[in-house]
Amino acid sequence: MVFDYVFELNGTDNIFWIFYVMNLILSAIAYQLGFAKKLPIAKNIIVYILLMVGTFVITIFSTVMRMPTIECLIIIILVLGIYRFRLHRERKNRSDVQEDNA
Template sequence: MDVSQRLSFFAALFRVDENPTVGMWMLYLTIAALSILVYKLGFAQKLPLLKSIIIYAFLLLGSTVLTFLAIFLPITEGLVVAALILIIYKLRLRQHKKAEANVK
């Protein structure tokens, strides 16, 4: 059985099967960055500094677990889709608020 055929898109893109050390770090950084982006776009609130540090520490810790799952499962792809949906939502919300402010 060829493992390279079962890899997810990003795991294959980062060549986790050929160069596992660099590939896993690239996959981890991608997942961590996308997780932080999705958190900021969809869930972040104004918090004190210490609470924000704790939340980002847990995000990075969770990204470690997600990295191992993302080798064969589409975790990173799901985060990309979630980020795109939230970006579109934020843009539409901003346009709606701007249009509403112009009407008043």
């Protein structure tokens, strides 16, 4: 679905790099929502470099084999966003209850 839309807008010019940037942004958001922990800056740089390399491989699947990687990343981001929102709301409610008991 996304591939066809981008292909209609841009043709074949730079389609690999367009999908690479889209995959990289969505992968970074999914990483931040679901898996990121407080790391020192050097380790954080290494993680993002490895994310960039992995995204290159994912982009090959996305463009050459036309697998729906962008659509899957969007769904992953939605699910992780809902999870984080509910976790935040539950922690807030729990802290409110503890303050009321004090």
